[in-house]
Amino acid sequence: DSGVTQTPKHLITATGQRVTLRCSPRSGDLSVYWYQQSLDQGLQFLIQYYNGEERAKGNILERFSAQQFPDLHSELNLSSLELGDSALYFCASSVGDSRGEAFFGQGTRLTVV
Amino acid sequence: AQSVTQLGSHVSVSEGALVLLRCNYSSSVPPYLFWYVQYPNQGLQLLLKYTSAATLVKGINGFEAEFKKSETSFHLTKPSAHMSDAAEYFCAVIPSNDYKLSFGAGTTVTVRA
Numbered sequence: 001d002s003g004v005t006q007t008p009k010h011l012i013t014a015t016g017q018r019v020t021l022r023c024s025p026r027s028g029d030l031s032v033y034w035y036q037q038s039l040d041q042g043l044q045f046l047i048q049y050y051n052g053e054e055r056a057k058g059n060i061l062e063r064f065s066a067q068q069f070p071d072l073h074s075e076l077n078l079s080s081l082e083l084g085d086s087a088l089y090f091c092a093s094s095v096g097d098s099r100g101e102a103f104f105g106q107g108t109r110l111t112v113v
Numbered sequence: 114a115q116s117v118t119q120l121g122s123h124v125s126v127s128e129g130a131l132v133l134l135r136c137n138y139s140s141s142v143p144p145y146l147f148w149y150v151q152y153p154n155q156g157l158q159l160l161l162k163y164t165s166a167a168t169l170v171k172g173i174n175g176f177e178a179e180f181k182k183s184e185t186s187f188h189l190t191k192p193s194a195h196m197s198d199a200a201e202y203f204c205a206v207i208p209s210n211d212y213k214l215s216f217g218a219g220t221t222v223t224v225r226a
Contacts, residue, residue, distance in 0.1 A: 002156060033214075043157075043203060043216035056212035090156055099164075100147050100207040100214045104156030 003027065004105035006091050012111045018079040021108045025072055025093030031055070032074040033094075033102055034066055038087035049074055050097060081112045115140040115206045119217035127225045132176075132191040134220050136204030139185060146187040147205040147214075148178055157203065163187060165209070174198070199224045 003026035013019055025032050034046040036059075045058035049068035060066075063081075068074045078085060088109050092102035120135035138144060145164045149157040161172025168180040174197075178189045187204060204217040 002158070004156070042218050045214050045216075048212055058213050092157075097212065099209070099212065100145050100205060101159055101162055104149075104158070106154070106156045 002103040002105060004091055004093050004103050006089075006105035006108050008108060009106065010109050010111075012113060013081060015081055015083060015112055017081050017112075018077065019081065019110065021076040021078070021089055021091075021110075023074045023076070023091030023093075023105060025074070025091075026103055029093035029095050029103075030072065031094045031097060031102070032068055032072070033092040034060075034074070034076050035090040035092065035104075036087045037090060037107070038084075041087075043090075046076070055097065078110070083112050086110055086112045115144060115208050115211075115213075115215050117204050117206050117215055117217035119202075119204050119220050121220055122218065123221050123223070125223045125225060126194045128196060129193050132189075132194045132198060132222065134189040134202050134204075134222070136178075136187045136189065136217060137185050138187060138204070138206045140206055140208050142208045142210050144206045144208055146178075146180060147207075148172065148176070148187075148189045149203045149205060149216075151201045151203065151219075153200070160189070160202075194222075194224050196224050196226065198222060 005024040030051045046060040048056040088107045092104045094102040148160040163180045207214045
């Protein structure tokens, strides 16, 4: 158990809908990272937050947004969902700016139908 | 921009045999390099990391990797495979002046009894 908690574990929704994925980082970790894992794109970095502020942005679509709250949990919002958004979404956390080293949650599997 | 190439999407080894997973990277600045492992239905777990100290890096579960700047490589090895090593392995790179981690496509390891 990495100590990073993601909910829900599975999510099935229809195209055009909006969903929110939630992540609770390890106790004491200030950074939260979001990754997308799909068969065609592989593992892609989406975005990083550090202590509530956006730190780095990767290949995140404009339809996607994230935030980190004062209690350090984070949410990834996906809107106007398309079939191609079906993927495993991972959250990871680290104490500071880990530059690559982080603890991963078990992921949320999103299926868009 | 940085990138990672993992040679071989699947590797099959006999129990007790050498495990060798190949990774080549490109980065315009000195990189930090990582190997992560993903067991079925799990998140990623850090095996080892290179951050400009010793070029031979030892990780968990008997794995090690050697950073070779002249070859832009960071191959992962384990002298003797165990059944529990069956998993998917990801090489990743982050430039030392950036926050965006880039993953390779992954190599799935199967271990034959």
